[in-house]
Amino acid sequence: MEHCTTIRVRYAETDAQGIAHHAGYPVWFEEGRSDFLRKVGVPYSQWEAAGYFVVVADLHCRYLTAMRYEQQLTIVTRLERFRKRVIDFSYQVLDEQQAIVAAGETQHLIINANGRITALADDFYQHIRRYLGV
Amino acid sequence: MEHCTTIRVRYAETDAQGIAHHAGYPVWFEEGRSDFLRKVGVPYSQWEAAGYFVVVADLHCRYLTAMRYEQQLTIVTRLERFRKRVIDFSYQVLDEQQAIVAAGETQHLIINANGRITALADDFYQHIRRYLGV
């Protein structure tokens, strides 16, 4: 299951090399998965309202081609794994010609309001699964 | 009353013009007042622990000279006004030759845990005043 999100490189996201700074890509990945969850009908704000905070445990990003100010990019976000304790997403960043300019993966854990690692309760887990269609 | 904070321009803070992006300066001002409060003995984390969230209501910044990666800057932070409901700070950004490269002002309001504008309780206000020496 995957969803596409379109973004445009902001001037503030460029650096003195004249290209999009590499620390901006994790933010685009986050926008990709935010948009993914919103589109399937379980926006992340709903998770926090239910007491579940999804944190990033692992981030990997490969940079293939430099991007510049004003370029329009598509983030293709794919849900790779959905468990009660761990969630994996992968991402491809495409330019206007649909060439892959970057790719990455993130792994996420579930934290409760006290900041402790937890598992999604079965009813919330099943609720999300229905929307994800998995 | 004023305090000096030294920072160095990060590569991530530059933009495609090869200079420090203007949206980074408010972050440096924030570092300046964070450091100011820490140095006088009432770090901002202590305010939040007491239930007071200091928000920015107004920001003004003048940019005189462009700064570049690796330049070392001094933020001179001055407390201009301290009331139970409003706090004003001003800032000067100096380069290595002590020339002013930017200046600004921020105005702050006090918010409680419910997000409503409030006033500092008298005991907390007097506590802070003692540290500020005002």
Add this chain to the structure above:
Amino acid sequence: MEHCTTIRVRYAETDAQGIAHHAGYPVWFEEGRSDFLRKVGVPYSQWEAAGYFVVVADLHCRYLTAMRYEQQLTIVTRLERFRKRVIDFSYQVLDEQQAIVAAGETQHLIINANGRITALADDFYQHIRRYLGV
């Protein structure tokens, strides 16, 4: 002359107060004027290609209501002044109910490739004016 740009508050733009951090607003203003110039037909990348770098000389922002993750905002960008040496923009940030949640102004100077303050050449100035309809 004004144009509207829609943005959504990114998670990365929030801070520990649970609201959009104040240093993100200048970035939204920049997106507003980038989008403005693109829509009238003279995208900023065209200015840099012509050897003109538009820098921020003055920034003012007033924060009226805190914004949160996922909220959709409209940036209303208005060109207030267009001269060969100075350009002024103003901004209003509206929430979904069209209430003003922030407002601001920026003043810009023109810099050449050597980093010196300059004026737009008359032909480029007239070219831009035609697109701006001023």
Add this chain to the structure above:
Amino acid sequence: MEHCTTIRVRYAETDAQGIAHHAGYPVWFEEGRSDFLRKVGVPYSQWEAAGYFVVVADLHCRYLTAMRYEQQLTIVTRLERFRKRVIDFSYQVLDEQQAIVAAGETQHLIINANGRITALADDFYQHIRRYLGV
């Protein structure tokens, strides 16, 4: 060969979970290697002056413990590989108790002024090697 860099979590680096946002860590890594190069005597600005732009080709980060506003962190930056075409760094982020709170690796390629992948010229390569002591 490794060097330590001390940073303090900025308020602007926190997010609505009350912790340092994960996209800030790559910026700290960058500060770590900037500081590393400065300390060994070959600051990155010297590389760019020589026409070599070091870009990030791969980034990996593991997040073990959440960090909060004002916490002081140590970035331990280690040079893992130094070739004419590729440079690898690794990083450990330690808290005040010297516990590892995050770790990561970056891989870098050399780009010339035209944006093409290149190799360091032998004299520049040997010059850097002397400073690195490798």
